[in-house]
Amino acid sequence: MGVGYICCTSSSSSSSTLLTYKPKQLFNLANPTTTSITSQSHFKTSTNFYSISCTSSSFLPLKCGAGIDIRETQDENTSNPMMGIHNINPDLLQQMVYDALVWCSLHGLVVGDKSVQNSGIVPGVGMKHAPFALLPTSFPQTQWQQACDLMCIFNELIDRVSLDGNFLQDTLSRTKRVDVFTSRLLDIHSMMLEIKKKEEIRLGLHRSDYMLDDQTKDLLQIELNTISSSFPGLGCLVSELHSNLLNHYGDHVGLQSGRVPGNTALTGYADALGQAWKEYNDPRAVVMVVVQTEERNMYDQHWLSTVLKERHAVTTIRKTLAEVDSEGELLPDGTLLVGGQKVAVIYFRAGYAPSDYPSESEWEARLLMECSSAVKCPSISYHLAGTKKIQQELAKPNVLERFLENKDEIAKLRKCFAGLWSLDDPHAVRDALERPELYVLKPQREGGGLVISDLFHLILLISNSCCFSRKKIK
Amino acid sequence: MGVGYICCTSSSSSSSTLLTYKPKQLFNLANPTTTSITSQSHFKTSTNFYSISCTSSSFLPLKCGAGIDIRETQDENTSNPMMGIHNINPDLLQQMVYDALVWCSLHGLVVGDKSVQNSGIVPGVGMKHAPFALLPTSFPQTQWQQACDLMCIFNELIDRVSLDGNFLQDTLSRTKRVDVFTSRLLDIHSMMLEIKKKEEIRLGLHRSDYMLDDQTKDLLQIELNTISSSFPGLGCLVSELHSNLLNHYGDHVGLQSGRVPGNTALTGYADALGQAWKEYNDPRAVVMVVVQTEERNMYDQHWLSTVLKERHAVTTIRKTLAEVDSEGELLPDGTLLVGGQKVAVIYFRAGYAPSDYPSESEWEARLLMECSSAVKCPSISYHLAGTKKIQQELAKPNVLERFLENKDEIAKLRKCFAGLWSLDDPHAVRDALERPELYVLKPQREGGGLVISDLFHLILLISNSCCFSRKKIK
Numbered sequence: 001m002g003v004g005y006i007c008c009t010s011s012s013s014s015s016s017t018l019l020t021y022k023p024k025q026l027f028n029l030a031n032p033t034t035t036s037i038t039s040q041s042h043f044k045t046s047t048n049f050y051s052i053s054c055t056s057s058s059f060l061p062l063k064c065g066a067g068i069d070i071r072e073t074q075d076e077n078t079s080n081p082m083m084g085i086h087n088i089n090p091d092l093l094q095q096m097v098y099d100a101l102v103w104c105s106l107h108g109l110v111v112g113d114k115s116v117q118n119s120g121i122v123p124g125v126g127m128k129h130a131p132f133a134l135l136p137t138s139f140p141q142t143q144w145q146q147a148c149d150l151m152c153i154f155n156e157l158i159d160r161v162s163l164d165g166n167f168l169q170d171t172l173s174r175t176k177r178v179d180v181f182t183s184r185l186l187d188i189h190s191m192m193l194e195i196k197k198k199e200e201i202r203l204g205l206h207r208s209d210y211m212l213d214d215q216t217k218d219l220l221q222i223e224l225n226t227i228s229s230s231f232p233g234l235g236c237l238v239s240e241l242h243s244n245l246l247n248h249y250g251d252h253v254g255l256q257s258g259r260v261p262g263n264t265a266l267t268g269y270a271d272a273l274g275q276a277w278k279e280y281n282d283p284r285a286v287v288m289v290v291v292q293t294e295e296r297n298m299y300d301q302h303w304l305s306t307v308l309k310e311r312h313a314v315t316t317i318r319k320t321l322a323e324v325d326s327e328g329e330l331l332p333d334g335t336l337l338v339g340g341q342k343v344a345v346i347y348f349r350a351g352y353a354p355s356d357y358p359s360e361s362e363w364e365a366r367l368l369m370e371c372s373s374a375v376k377c378p379s380i381s382y383h384l385a386g387t388k389k390i391q392q393e394l395a396k397p398n399v400l401e402r403f404l405e406n407k408d409e410i411a412k413l414r415k416c417f418a419g420l421w422s423l424d425d426p427h428a429v430r431d432a433l434e435r436p437e438l439y440v441l442k443p444q445r446e447g448g449g450l451v452i453s454d455l456f457h458l459i460l461l462i463s464n465s466c467c468f469s470r471k472k473i474k
Numbered sequence: 475m476g477v478g479y480i481c482c483t484s485s486s487s488s489s490s491t492l493l494t495y496k497p498k499q500l501f502n503l504a505n506p507t508t509t510s511i512t513s514q515s516h517f518k519t520s521t522n523f524y525s526i527s528c529t530s531s532s533f534l535p536l537k538c539g540a541g542i543d544i545r546e547t548q549d550e551n552t553s554n555p556m557m558g559i560h561n562i563n564p565d566l567l568q569q570m571v572y573d574a575l576v577w578c579s580l581h582g583l584v585v586g587d588k589s590v591q592n593s594g595i596v597p598g599v600g601m602k603h604a605p606f607a608l609l610p611t612s613f614p615q616t617q618w619q620q621a622c623d624l625m626c627i628f629n630e631l632i633d634r635v636s637l638d639g640n641f642l643q644d645t646l647s648r649t650k651r652v653d654v655f656t657s658r659l660l661d662i663h664s665m666m667l668e669i670k671k672k673e674e675i676r677l678g679l680h681r682s683d684y685m686l687d688d689q690t691k692d693l694l695q696i697e698l699n700t701i702s703s704s705f706p707g708l709g710c711l712v713s714e715l716h717s718n719l720l721n722h723y724g725d726h727v728g729l730q731s732g733r734v735p736g737n738t739a740l741t742g743y744a745d746a747l748g749q750a751w752k753e754y755n756d757p758r759a760v761v762m763v764v765v766q767t768e769e770r771n772m773y774d775q776h777w778l779s780t781v782l783k784e785r786h787a788v789t790t791i792r793k794t795l796a797e798v799d800s801e802g803e804l805l806p807d808g809t810l811l812v813g814g815q816k817v818a819v820i821y822f823r824a825g826y827a828p829s830d831y832p833s834e835s836e837w838e839a840r841l842l843m844e845c846s847s848a849v850k851c852p853s854i855s856y857h858l859a860g861t862k863k864i865q866q867e868l869a870k871p872n873v874l875e876r877f878l879e880n881k882d883e884i885a886k887l888r889k890c891f892a893g894l895w896s897l898d899d900p901h902a903v904r905d906a907l908e909r910p911e912l913y914v915l916k917p918q919r920e921g922g923g924l925v926i927s928d929l930f931h932l933i934l935l936i937s938n939s940c941c942f943s944r945k946k947i948k
Contacts, residue, residue, distance in 0.1 A: 098597065101596065101597040101598035102597045102598070102776045102779075102780070103780075104598050105582060105584060105597050105598045105601060105773055105776070106582035106773060106776060106777060106780060107582060108579060108580035108581060108582065110579060110601065113590075113599075113600070116587075116590065116600075122575065123572065123575040123576045123579050123603075124575035124576070124578050124579045124584075124602060124603030125587075125602050125603070126587070126590075126602065127579060127584065127601040127602065128598060128599050128600065128601065129597075129598030129599070248783075299579055299580065302576045302579070302580060303580060305576075306576070306577075306580060309722075
């Protein structure tokens with residue numbers, strides 16, 4: 001079994017992006033006051049909707065669909081926007097929405113509907129279309145390519161940081177005192193350090209979230225997710241939806257289908273999981289997805305399992321942390337059995353939030369898995385390397401140099417750091433209070449989308465952001 | 475514009491079929507008492523579930539899914555069934571059901587959920603998996619091929635019958651007196667006869683329903699649908715679902731994926747509609763689907779529109795009969811405009827039941843369309859030619875000879891006639907009362923599935939059958 005790591009990267013989004021060469025032609029969905037009508041719920045950005053940053057926004061409930069609204073993004077530098085929603089004939093717009101809803105239904109771009117019982121437990125019941133942006137957002141091609149290029153460097157960085165146990169422990173030592181959750185993760189990490197546990201096969205499925213600064217057009221990183229990076233399945237479908245809509249309506253809305261970049265996140269994720277499974281080298285072993293008890297985003301996960309099966313003939317099982325605790329067994333050689341099945345790869349789509357650990361049982365499951373020889377995506381080290389506190393530390397002078405040698409790569413990373421200050425920085429706090437429009441609040445942990453629902457309408461474009469630390473927009 | 479007709483045929487079912495050479499190996503899903511658990515609703519066969527006829531049946535609610543149960547069919551001649559559900563490991567069975575539910579969700583094998591508001595109006599909300607049979611039913615290849623071969627002859631027959639206005643009027647004259655609905659259809663038909671209206675392009679999308687006689691293994695026709703023949707979309711998906719499941723589990727259940735025959739009903743329907751549209755010869759004209767106000771089977775229809783668009787770049791509009799009445803306009807040259815759009819082809823997925831005509835408005839719409847030059851699928855003649863009364867008449871001695879010349883073809887048709895008696899035949903009534911197990915009741919009109927819900931558990935295999943006339947099974 002060779003030493004190595006596999007990092008699969010998605011810098012794509014759950015909306016798709018339309019490449020343009022000229023930032024001045026950033027797509028502008030401006031004030032759509034002529035369109036209409038009823039809506040069941042307010043617009044909610046799906047996690048990690050990347051876009052140009054916007055300075056004004058409004059919502060437009062449409063006749064069709066559950067909670068579909070149209071978001072406008074306004075590029076102040078754009079004196080001559082390509083096409084605004086307000087320029088589209090309302091009947092045509094209605095038809096596009098209808099077609100999009102049909103497309104979602106027929107192509108599995110769906111989620112569980114909270115209002116229907118069991119929709120987060122049993123597949124095939126209580127489904128509705130996933131929330132989506134009707135049209136792709138223009139995004140400058142240079143910065144798009146920059147984001148893609150950066151991912152390899154970030155993956156290398158995360159891997160090297162994960163191998164530096166002392167750096168992780170030291171950097172998070174203060175957090176450990178105030179955050180019980182991170183403290184428990186650090187305890188597991190300490191135990192692994194003590195027993196000198198080595199992860200010979202390391203798998204990261206990372207997603208880096210960016211915003212484009214409104215004025216400078218700089219690409220700025222919001223965060224890098226190392227655990228439960230979601231939407232490879234649905235995100236790819238949104239790209240396909242946009243291509244399909246523009247095939248039929250592109251001429252009417254002034255957008256070209258051919259300029260929607262292909263999104264290969266799903267096959268990328270599946271291939272990475274398949275490769276890790278192959279490295280583990282046991283044809284009878286399975287990939288285990290660690291899931292929450294209820295999961296209305298299950299179809300995103302099912303797409304991944306489906307493609308993994310199709311492309312690599314690898315079987316997936318789904319277990320909650322509690323099930324792993326009750327059914328799990330560690331053999332003397334480190335082999336993890338769950339429900340009698342040998343586990344080659346553990347893919348976490350749960351375990352990133354305190355609510356995923358309601359009892360000691362779940363923590364015992366996490367420890368059991370960490371002690372095993374199964375490939376963990378992520379390992380406890382990768383998980384910790386993705387915390388905001390580590391991100392903040394890496395942004396300090398001379399810290400990147402501890403992990404990377406190539407000065408060019410270091411410069412590239414640093415260029416996309418937006419600035420991150422903790423709440424114990426009095427200057428940052430004062431400045432933020434004086435100029436709140438320049439800052440956003442971000443949680444230390446993952447799954448921020450659940451925490452910041454009240455702030456959705458204020459900070460539309462950063463659904464994973466908010467709360468304990470801060471990120472200066474410019 | 476040439477004179478001609480296009481008939482697209484589906485002899486496939488909403489379940490799929492597994493071909494076998496030996497009738498003795500008919501697939502047997504026998505008493506699955508070891509599997510389990512909870513279910514939200516009772517089993518309901520989807521419309522037109524063809525299968526071998528069964529002499530015993532039972533239901534098994536499963537843990538997953540909304541109203542999924544397992545139906546057993548018992549072939550009394552089969553002493554050594556290939557594999558029964560009761561022989562499948564319960565965990566494996568559960569896993570197959572789960573995988574099937576996921577497959578349905580990701581691949582658009584869905585319907586609207588009656589319990590969710592708007593699920594029959596707005597696409598993308600209140601969806602659930604369509605009801606499906608978990609495994610294909612074995613069916614002898616010879617009879618399968620026989621059914622496929624018969625379809626061309628039936629299409630020819632329907633077309634010739636439709637051209638014989640007097641035959642239709644005479645045969646249905648007694649029905650006219652007792653059935654207001656058929657009477658209204660006949661009135662429109664009379665008007666067309668009076669003005670000598672010719673349908674230069676005739677399009678039939680027919681579906682012929684069969685049962686296999688339990689003892690003789692004869693293929694017997696239940697009915698032939700000439701209006702609103704549904705499930706080309708979902709039916710093809712069920713075949714794909716079965717192939718997919720057998721790819722993964724075939725070895726465990728003793729069935730081969732490769733023996734599930736391909737189902738091309740969807741592309742066949744789309745190509746036929748595309749061809750009719752092309753014959754109409756106006757690139758700006760659309761195909762209009764006449765729909766019910768609420769339609770929970772809308773995704774079956776959307777699949778057809780989607781494939782029609784993909785393969786033939788033809789746009790579809792959807793209108794209720796009331797909308798056709800309010801938005802429709804007939805130009806002096808016979809051109810039909812609806813909402814200002816020229817209609818090349820009218821495809822009826824409504825209009826077959828009295829409830830589709832709640833007011834005079836809907837009848838006016840039907841007449842307007844019939845008077846137009848648009849290709850009607852079906853025309854009033856095709857519609858009438860599909861009534862049970864006509865089917866009964868055609869089964870009488872020497873009647874087929876009025877329409878067909880080829881003796882071999884006539885013999886083939888007659889061989890699949892099961893026997894059909896009206897309630898005014900005292901001998902048939904007496905015999906049915908004495909031996910009720912040999913008869914089923916069938917309605918004169920279409921959409922019988924809605925009428926016979928109470929009888930579902932008695933006559934499992936003939937969901938479109940029942941009520942006013944009778945069919946002797948053997």
